[in-house]
Amino acid sequence: MDLARLVELGKIDKNTPHPPALIGQDGVLELTQLAIKKEIKAQIILNEGLMPGMHAIGEKLSRGEVFITDMLIAARAMNVALGQLKPFFLSGEIQAKGTIVLGTVKGDLHDIGKNLVKMIMEGDGWEVKDLGTDVSEEQFVEAVNNSTDAIVGISALLTTTMLHMGSAVQRLRENNPNTKIYIGGAPVSQSFCEEIGADGYFSNPHGLARELRKAPKLLI
Amino acid sequence: MDLARLVELGKIDKNTPHPPALIGQDGVLELTQLAIKKEIKAQIILNEGLMPGMHAIGEKLSRGEVFITDMLIAARAMNVALGQLKPFFLSGEIQAKGTIVLGTVKGDLHDIGKNLVKMIMEGDGWEVKDLGTDVSEEQFVEAVNNSTDAIVGISALLTTTMLHMGSAVQRLRENNPNTKIYIGGAPVSQSFCEEIGADGYFSNPHGLARELRKAPKLLI
Amino acid sequence: MTKYFGSLAIKHPDDLIFGYAPKPVSCGQGLTIGVGQVFPEINFTLPPMLINESNWNEVLSHYHNICENVLARAEKLRVPGIVMEFEHLPPMSMKPELGAEITSLIKNYLLEFYRRTGIPNALRVTVVDLRDADHPPLLRSGQRWEQTREAFILSAVAGADILSIESVGGKEVHDQALMYSDLSGIVASLGILACRDMGWLWDEIVDICKEYDVVPGGDTACGFSNTAMQMAGQGLLPATLSALVRAASAPRSLVAYEHGAIGPSKDCAYEGPIIKAITGVPISMEGKSSCCAHFSPLGNIAGAMADLWSNESVQNIKLLSGTAPEAFLELLAYDCRLFNIAENKNESRMYRDLLVRSDLEQSPEALMLEPQTVLRIARSIAQCPNPYTQTRNAIFTAFKSLQDAVDSNQLKLPSREQTWWSKIPGLLAQIPENENEAIEYLITTYHGVFNPQAYGL
Amino acid sequence: MTKYFGSLAIKHPDDLIFGYAPKPVSCGQGLTIGVGQVFPEINFTLPPMLINESNWNEVLSHYHNICENVLARAEKLRVPGIVMEFEHLPPMSMKPELGAEITSLIKNYLLEFYRRTGIPNALRVTVVDLRDADHPPLLRSGQRWEQTREAFILSAVAGADILSIESVGGKEVHDQALMYSDLSGIVASLGILACRDMGWLWDEIVDICKEYDVVPGGDTACGFSNTAMQMAGQGLLPATLSALVRAASAPRSLVAYEHGAIGPSKDCAYEGPIIKAITGVPISMEGKSSCCAHFSPLGNIAGAMADLWSNESVQNIKLLSGTAPEAFLELLAYDCRLFNIAENKNESRMYRDLLVRSDLEQSPEALMLEPQTVLRIARSIAQCPNPYTQTRNAIFTAFKSLQDAVDSNQLKLPSREQTWWSKIPGLLAQIPENENEAIEYLITTYHGVFNPQAYGL
Ligand code: B12
């Protein structure tokens, strides 16, 4: 079984009982170690071994064939593999896709949607800086100042807080006009997105993941 | 029975059968003629004889005690009396309250609401220039140019035409910044009124009538 | 080609019930209406925005968005079938290519939906009666009529499965008669002017439908009796007057079926049950589920005899749940589940009676939809072939029904309606007995308000 | 002062029905809930706007506008009674004077309405559980709790007739357990953490209610089981999981009543029927009439046992008919007329069964609201006093009910749920049998996610 498939199934290592059908068989951990040993380039392991597994499960989720739990289990396995690849990230041999600064707006404590965005974007190879809930404009600005290439994702679930997205966009633009800002959350819409001048609205994290995969310079 | 009460009851003249209880008695016509003969000042006849009758029925309508039909019947009697007072209007001895330019916006053919506004404002002593339905910005501007003291009333019943009110307000302001513009119609609201910069929104004609009665310089 | 319905298609109140129509209609993608089930008829319109060339793409994207959302929800809730009504806004009939473009957009979604899910469906297109723009209207000629006709044809070509209109012949007189509570004018404008225009107009529409193989759905007295009901709702007119106008408008809407329409009737035609009793065609109705479009004294009772259940109209705006059209489709779908489970469990008569009784004593308008009363009015109409006499009969019968209800204390009139109520017999007595006198009355009293030639007078 | 409900207040499914509660509640202005009639509970919120000092007057004018419109319509439709729920938005609990100002604004309208029309009514105020803002939450101390407590007190002083909250104790763990479909974590977070917090919190709330003579309404597992249902609705979690979570959340919501709450329960607590069966208190429910607030697999069945019928929430925006709150009040009023006429005509059981059956086979969540199943789950809870065991029992019983329905083909699972379905028995088997093991499990598996002291652990 190839690495991608093992990622998709969330088979961490030989000892993990999940999935039952693969009990006792090698998992993502072992195969990644083997690949490194065989001196396959880390970038290739990542791009052609691991990522296709995450993409596959992501697509299945968006087609409604699996559930978020399956996605999370895959992400857990993926993280184990990424742990093995860490030296290559540090040495610069592999470049991460980039950073996403994520948060729920000021006054709003709903975070389940935002947390899903986090997990799914991480699964897609992004580093996510989660600012949590009740995030002020200043906190967003500060986070981008600390990581100027970052993309920003903002979530809001209340009609009485969604307007804070507008001021966040404005403040972010003032400080860093080129920052891409994406928004989401139940009360938000495409037309609201245009109104406040954000770069895109997505009704679910896959939309964002797909969009960012399209942007060529952001591809690994 | 006094003049005001006869107006309210819509008793036109001796011969009209309505209302049945007053058959054969003098009506608004006879009493107005008598008053003129007695050389009571026309302005007094209007202000203290006729108008209180219209106000009374208008208030009853807005309290839901009578129906629009009763109001119209009163207005019909009122008009007969005004016919008798015409010479005094022409000579300038009485001044009309002023003119209201009224119309339904471009693309919109709903006119029942607008027609009610017309009848009720006429009953309240205003001269109404009814531009009809499907009225363009230019037509409103032209009408005000021909009668620069006029107040404008605009009606819209469709969400896809109400935005024309905005452009009408803009064009009118360009030409005559002091014109008072009032709007109404089912889809319109106070916040929409503020958005387009009109001077007032009323959910029914009485609201407008009451508002205009308040403005001191407009009182007869 | 006028057909006269001399007797009732439904004779017993037990048979006047939701889901069943003696003359079912098959249309669209595998949909048959009137054979047991009630289906949602979802309606939708644009949010506040203008329609012009520069934002035409935005207009289209609203309709794309509506179709996607509404059909996804319909699938999720497993509706047994669905009708989408696309009601033109004026520019879409004025430039009929615009209306046609949206028609074919929606139709494509419905075809794809049928292929994917197998759920039967149909598209109703309702064209604007542009003839209203002239005062008085010319009706049978001129640019307004040409455009209206063109709008029908292009809609048919673009994929409409059912065609409808809210036509306005006779309304110029009726509007005024209504304001003055002139019952003679009301009966004459409906029974003569409106009926004549309906006959002429529906011959035209039915011809178009034949040529393009589309179902001629029907018309609605919206501009007459719904205006009255709206005004009564605002306290401007008595509710008993609005009830009388409803009954009096039935012969006018009936004309469409005499001239070849086969249903389903238009949702906002609350005279639908009377039409169903006489002709047997399936009807569309709207009640509490159209709270997005207008308030109503008929929230439950309107469903008692419905074959399609509609929300009349809702703007494509965002609610907390999702868009307003999907939210209202959900509402309709649940209401329809209730209709259909009742029929499935053999409890439909009982459920219908609950719907009827829950509203019956609350307003005079509701009484006009009570099955016995519906049949009584329907019978008084079917009795004779002359539309004027039908209209006159209908208003008298309606008054008698109201009177019975008031006398038996079933209906309590608010005190403000009492004075008017006591005047009705006098006003009814003044209504001309025959058509010629009534024409005379129209011509003298409403001189200049209407154009006699437009009605072939 | 814990009361243990060892047996059911309602033992027979026939008695588990809308409008009736063995322990009716009298509150507000002459309103008694649970003695035969179902009343609308209208909910409303602000349109998209910020809340700050500069637009506070605008905020107030929205609430004025809502009260005027909603009450005018309620009068027009002659509702037999009405509850208005004012649900705080976060700034209104954070600065409790703000919430109090709106509370007294609404209360004044209700008092005046009662004087003018004699229609019984009550005001429910729901405070925001601000303790959620800390991660992990401190719950029993700190500024967040002080503010939340203050919000209750000031609401009571300002005129609330009923107090409620959607409390969040245990949610920090439940959120994660849910995502991983970790049934052991779900049961432990609900049965231990959430139940403990509920007991502590409701002692506080009931004390406040006693001091200010206000009715302690109840709590809702919204953050638990509605989150699950929302996510299942979006296709992110299996609907069978969401059904299990619903059952497992009932013991948690029950705790409020063990500590002195008397109902009416919160509208979005779909575990309400189980609570009603055990305790006998009247419940508020929301179904298709809350299509403005969220989509739902429980549109009709939610009404089967309701004593108040709610729209959950709607923004004060303009629809074609009028404002959205008046439109939804109209919808609720007509639904309530149907409930009440059914009861009046002795058809309530039949109507309840239609409501139940229309949704029953359409979703696993609906099965959790079927009267027999409700009693089965309720019995398994009432059997023993320990909340953890109650929760564990509830989820096992719920699974058995689902299994019976699947086996008898009454419930058809979509193919995508099948794999997960086959895994459930294994996951259930792993749930720790007793509380101590479960605490152990929580502390090892969810280390750092929650604060044991906050739960007295
Ligand atoms: C669960 C819930 C809660 C939980 C929150 C749990 C948590 N930690 O998040 C609790 C009970 C605590 C809660 C509290 C409150 N809530 Co709440 N809540 C909900 C509910 C039922 C579901 C939300 C949810 O988690 N959905 C599941 C997730 C997966 O969906 P999602 O958030 O929409 O996210 C998806 C997408 O939107 C997208 N997405 C989200 N963010 C982003 C960002 C980006 C960049 C992208 C690309 C995509 C994206 O991806 C996600 C996956 O597809 C909603 C109902 C609804 N219609 O949404 C009400 C709702 C949002 N809540 C509401 C209210 C009023 C409140 C309270 C004020 C109630 C009260 N009086 O206490 C408080 C306020 C708390 C606060 N200070 O913020 C109202 C809001 C009304 C309004 N005026 O706007 C709602 C709409 C309920 C209603 N119908 O009335 N709530």
Ligand code: B12
């Ligand atoms: C009667 C009616 C018609 C009649 C019009 C008769 C006529 N000559 O006016 C007919 C049948 C012709 C008609 C046609 C159409 N209609 Co139409 N119609 C209505 C209906 C049922 C009632 C309107 C009415 O007369 N009410 C009674 C009067 C007294 O009330 P009012 O107009 O609100 O006026 C009051 C106040 O608003 C105020 N007021 C009004 N104007 C002003 C101005 C000022 C300055 C002030 C101070 C006050 C004020 O005072 C009045 C008295 O209190 C409404 C439903 C509704 N919810 O309003 C739909 C409605 C307006 N129509 C609608 C539609 C879609 C149409 C058509 C496009 C349908 C079609 N496909 O053919 C066409 C368009 C025609 C056109 N080109 O404009 C939709 C609009 C949807 C949208 N997108 O906005 C509505 C809302 C129906 C619905 N729920 O779907 N319609």
